[in-house]
Amino acid sequence: xxxxxxxxxxxxxxxxxxxxxxxxxxxxxxxxxxxxxxxxxxxxxxxxxxxxxxxxxxxxxxxxxxxxxxxxxxxxxxxxxxxxxxxxxxxxxxxxxxxxxxxxxxxxxxxxxxxxxxxxxxxxxxxxxxxxxxxxxxxxxxxxxxxxxxxxxxxxxxxxxxxxxxxxxxxxxxxxxxxxxxxxxxxxxxxxxxxxxxxxxxxxxxxxxxxxxxxxxxxxxxxxxxxxxxxxxxxxxxxxxxxxxxxxxxxxxxxxxxxxxxxxxxxxxxxxxxxxxxxxxxxxxxxxxxxxxxxxxxxxxxxxxxxxxxxxxxxxxxxxxxxxxxxxxxxxxxxxxxxxxxxxxxxxxxxxxxxxxxxxxxxxxxxxxxxxxxxxxxxxxxxxxxxxxxxxxxxxxxxxxxxxxxxxxxxxxx
Amino acid sequence: xxxxxxxxxxxxxxxxxxxxxxxxxxxxxxxxxxxxxxxxxxxxxxxxxxxxxxxxxxxxxxxxxxxxxxxxxxxxxxxxxxxxxxxxxxxxxxxxxxxxxxxxxxxxxxxxxxxxxxxxxxxxxxxxxxxxxx
Numbered sequence: 001x002x003x004x005x006x007x008x009x010x011x012x013x014x015x016x017x018x019x020x021x022x023x024x025x026x027x028x029x030x031x032x033x034x035x036x037x038x039x040x041x042x043x044x045x046x047x048x049x050x051x052x053x054x055x056x057x058x059x060x061x062x063x064x065x066x067x068x069x070x071x072x073x074x075x076x077x078x079x080x081x082x083x084x085x086x087x088x089x090x091x092x093x094x095x096x097x098x099x100x101x102x103x104x105x106x107x108x109x110x111x112x113x114x115x116x117x118x119x120x121x122x123x124x125x126x127x128x129x130x131x132x133x134x135x136x137x138x139x140x141x142x143x144x145x146x147x148x149x150x151x152x153x154x155x156x157x158x159x160x161x162x163x164x165x166x167x168x169x170x171x172x173x174x175x176x177x178x179x180x181x182x183x184x185x186x187x188x189x190x191x192x193x194x195x196x197x198x199x200x201x202x203x204x205x206x207x208x209x210x211x212x213x214x215x216x217x218x219x220x221x222x223x224x225x226x227x228x229x230x231x232x233x234x235x236x237x238x239x240x241x242x243x244x245x246x247x248x249x250x251x252x253x254x255x256x257x258x259x260x261x262x263x264x265x266x267x268x269x270x271x272x273x274x275x276x277x278x279x280x281x282x283x284x285x286x287x288x289x290x291x292x293x294x295x296x297x298x299x300x301x302x303x304x305x306x307x308x309x310x311x312x313x314x315x316x317x318x319x320x321x322x323x324x325x326x327x328x329x330x331x332x333x334x335x336x337x338x339x340x341x342x343x344x345x346x347x348x349x350x351x352x353x354x355x356x357x358x359x360x361x362x363x364x365x366x367x368x369x370x371x372x373x374x375x376x377x378x379x380x381x382x383x384x385x386x387x388x389x390x391x392x393x394x395x396x397x398x399x400x401x402x403x404x405x406x407x408x409x410x411x412x413x414x
Numbered sequence: 415x416x417x418x419x420x421x422x423x424x425x426x427x428x429x430x431x432x433x434x435x436x437x438x439x440x441x442x443x444x445x446x447x448x449x450x451x452x453x454x455x456x457x458x459x460x461x462x463x464x465x466x467x468x469x470x471x472x473x474x475x476x477x478x479x480x481x482x483x484x485x486x487x488x489x490x491x492x493x494x495x496x497x498x499x500x501x502x503x504x505x506x507x508x509x510x511x512x513x514x515x516x517x518x519x520x521x522x523x524x525x526x527x528x529x530x531x532x533x534x535x536x537x538x539x540x541x542x543x544x545x546x547x548x
Contacts, residue, residue, distance in 0.1 A: 170502070174474060177501030181523035182428035188526045189435055227523065265503060265521060268528060292505060 008049035010040040037061025071100030080121040169238035248291035256282035274312030294371040309337035339385040418467030418537035423453040450478025495536040
């Protein structure tokens with residue numbers, strides 16, 4: 001509604017218009033006028049008045065017709081209409097109200113009554129406007145909610161799809177392991193048999209049997225390492241998808257137990273490669289709030305990658321320390337391997353990590369990075385070519401709290 | 415009679431075969447079961463319960479899975495050592511099974527040396543216990 005309210009006065013009698021105008025102007029209303037029904041319709045659409053005072057008996061279109069037309073027009077906002085009728089019989093009043101009028105006055109119009117009716121109708125108009133504005137706002141909210149809803153269900157569908165893929169990959173991984181086992185064990189069995197056979201034949205031709213043994217050792221080594229690679233690859237892909245398919249689930253986690261579990265999974269591979277796995281200073285560390293299976297993957301990947309990098313006789317050491325002031329637990333994985341060149345180190349945790357393993361995907365380091373990120377932690381690497389590589393994983397004791405209080409961090413470029 | 419009788423429970427025929435070849439070569443008698451249900455049947459066959467010195471059991475199998483089979487075996491034959499051999503190591507599974515009294519937890523693939531070593535160790539302990547009724 002406007003301030004001051006705009007009122008359209010419609011009467012074919014110019015004197016009536018003047019009188020009404022004079023009366024209402026004293027109250028500060030803005031008055032526009034029309035002298036017949038058609039002019040009234042045009043004025044109503046063009047001026048969008050806040051109230052219409054409408055004479056019933058007029059040429060061209062009478063007041064009832066104008067009233068019906070305006071009330072039927074959906075594009076117009078609510079405009080209260082007061083009919084002014086010369087006759088005061090109830091049938092007339094009923095017809096007027098049926099035509100959609102909101103109020104009526106009988107002529108000759110009593111000025112006090114006119115002012116009172118006008119202000120009461122304007123009050124209703126104001127309330128109507130508020131209701132309509134609220135309805136419009138509600139519609140906007142409803143549309144926003146519907147959009148959010150669509151986005152959420154799309155997201156849920158996406159997550160369900162990822163979970164399904166992760167499950168499928170888990171099954172494939174299980175199948176692959178089952179299928180690899182007869183190959184690996186079969187190769188070892190054959191290896192044994194061949195050694196025995198060669199031992200028996202050794203007397204005949206030492207050199208030839210030695211050559212055969214060397215060749216078969218190489219072939220068996222190839223079968224073993226490639227079987228391992230196939231399994232590693234499947235595990236990498238499954239873990240990468242799993243890491244993206246759901247939120248991390250945090251629980252109390254004892255670091256020493258976790259590292260022991262990783263060591264026992266990799267011990268055999270390490271022993272075969274002549275690499276010693278050791279843990280230092282892990283027993284006194286405080287209990288960490290962490291997603292155990294993700295942390296397992298972090299150390300599994302780091303140690304699994306370090307074993308082939310470390311020459312026989314070398315070692316891989318997991319060390320831990322706790323800073324009670326910052327409540328950050330730092331674990332390091334140190335190998336005595338060949339170290340990595342600068343470009344490998346720099347690209348290590350970027351989206352396009354370069355893998356140094358033959359045919360590696362670099363997925364392993366992605367899994368590590370994703371898992372450390374989900375713990376609000378950080379990972380850094382120090383490496384010296386020929387001497388070895390050390391990874392440092394800093395984990396806050398309580399990542400959930402850090403995440404809650406997290407403020408957007410400022411990136412500094414040095 | 416060999417060094418002892420071992421039951422291998424796995425749904426993969428070739429895994430059963432490689433385990434049988436490895437352990438037979440090492441001197442054990444090997445019986446196969448393709449899933450938990452068959453394993454339970456195997457342990458019950460005949461009037462006398464089958465004398466076993468060790469059970470090697472997979473976890474993920476159709477019908478009766480390894481965990482259910484282990485629970486049954488542990489209840490019926492508490493003295494027989496159960497060794498789990500799985501392709502999907504899982505900390506929760508491992509803890510649950512260790513609580514049930516599983517003696518070892520091997521992750522596939524297992525090398526013949528490792529398998530023979532682990533089986534020998536537990537079979538020896540079982541035979542010893544049997545002999546001296548410990």
